[in-house]
Each structure stands twice: as C-alpha cells, then as structure tokens.
Ligand SMILES: *[C@@H]1O[C@H](CO)[C@@H](O)[C@H](O)[C@H]1NC(C)=O
C-alpha cells in the first residue's frame with residue numbers, strides 16, 4: 001500500500017515536471033517591442049520611461065519619426081504639463097517649517113530636459129537622439145546659453161517659490177559650465193535659486209546616479225528636508241536618499257546612467 005502510493009506520487013511528479021517543460025518557452029518572452037522586424041515605438045517609449053530598458057545609446061532608427069512627432073507635437077507638452085500639475089498638487093500640501101527649522105524645505109530640479117529644453121539642439125545636431133551623444137557639439141550648444149524653458153516647468157517653479165520652498169538646481173553639467181548655465185537659467189525665467197550644484201572635479205567618472213545621490217545625502221546632512229525632486233532621468237531621482245516624492249518628466253531622446 002505504502003509502496004503503491006509513493007510510486008503514484010513519483011509518477012505524478014514526473015508528469016508534472018513533464019508538463020512544466022512543455023510550457024516553459026525555450027526562447028525569451030516576446031517583449032512586445034518588436035513587431036516582426038520593426039520596433040513598436042509606443043512599447044519602446046513605455047520601456048524607456050519606466051526604466052525597463054537601460055543603457056541605450058541611441059533611439060531605434062525606425063522610431064525617429066515617432067520621437068520627432070512626439071517632441072514637436074502636443075503630446076510632449078501635455079505630458080510635461082501633467083507632471084507639473086501633479087507636482088504642484090503635492091507641493092501645496094507640504095507643511096513648510098517655521099522657526100528654527102525654517103528655510104530647509106527643499107525641492108530639487110534637474111536642469112536639462114527638466115527646466116531647460118535642448119530641443120533646438122536635438123532637432124538639428126542631435127537628430128532627436130538617433131545620433132550617438134557628441135559631447136563637443138553639446139557643450140558648444142550649452143555655451144550659447146540659448147535653451148528655452150519648458151513652459152510647464154517654469155509655471156510650476158513660479159508657483160513653488162511663494163509656497164516657501166528652497167529651490168535647488170542639480171545638474172550633470174560641469175562646474176566650468178556654471179556661468180553659461182546661470183546665464184541660460186536667468187534668461188529662461190529661472191532667476192532665483194538656493195543653490196546650483198554642478199559636477200566638480202571629484203565627480204568626474206561618477207555615474208549621474210551616484211553623484212546626485214551623494215549630493216542629496218549631503219543636503220540632508222546639512223539639514224534640508226527634500227520634499228520633491230523633478231527630473232527627466234531615473235538617475236536624477238533614484239537611489240537613497242530619495243525625495244519624499246519624485247516627479248519624472250518625459251524624455252525619449254537620450255539616457256543618462
Ligand atoms: C492634499 O491634501 C488633501 C487634504 O488632506 C487630500 O485630500 C489630498 O489627497 C492631498 N493631495 C495630495 C496630492 O497629496
């Protein structure tokens with residue numbers, strides 16, 4: 001009797017693993033990005049915005065028109081608007097400290113594709129991210145200090161200041177770009193800030209994620225409470241210490257680790 005039962009369970013287990021072998025696909029799961037030989041650009045953009053795809057250097061060639069249409073059409077502006085709308089709703093609920101704790105309620109903003117738009121550069125030289133990033137030509141563009149504001153970010157910034165937040169700009173641009181960055185921010189309407197943090201010589205070779213999380217840790221140790229953080233890259237937002245709320249702006253043109 002005992003023998004029969006254990007034989008049955010052995011047979012059942014064998015049948016079970018047989019059927020598992022049947023259902024586990026030998027090929028990778030379809031990622032919904034490829035449809036035949038072409039890329040489904042909507043799925044690709046979703047994967048980009050959610051940080052499911054990482055370390056990509058250029059947009060898929062077949063998505064050039066898609067990205068161009070998205071960036072120039074109403075969708076990009078509407079998506080940026082939605083980010084600002086959710087951010088201000090949250091910011092208005094934050095209770096700002098008074099007395100000895102006053103002046104330490106911080107909101108961090110990244111600069112490129114968060115406050116300032118480099119679309120004029122990406123439209124021409126950068127090919128909407130279809131070309132490998134060229135640091136030389138990008139730095140030439142930065143030196144011109146000609147990037148316009150992202151309108152919804154400017155509106156949000158203007159609403160945020162009177163609430164009592166200390167605004168901190170934190171950018172992957174380097175310290176030698178400070179004056180052109182300041183000039184550009186002022187010209188675009190971002191005239192006040194508590195701090196403008198750029199990469200120093202000690203930050204060379206660090207990922208943006210490491211550099212920015214180290215600076216957030218330093219801000220916290222200096223007494224700041226980071227209520228909000230706005231950025232177009234996950235590397236602006238991810239890793240500890242995190243802001244209480246992080247707000248991701250869209251950017252399907254490039255990836256920064
Ligand atoms: C803001 O506070 C109100 C009232 O407490 C609450 O109903 C609402 O959900 C809050 N909104 C956000 C975005 O936190």
Ligand SMILES: *[C@@H]1O[C@H](CO)[C@@H](O)[C@H](O)[C@H]1NC(C)=O
Pocket residue numbers: 134135136137140
């Ligand atoms: C990068 O930009 C510089 C300056 O505009 C240009 O001289 C150089 O040819 C570019 N490099 C590539 C690989 O396109």
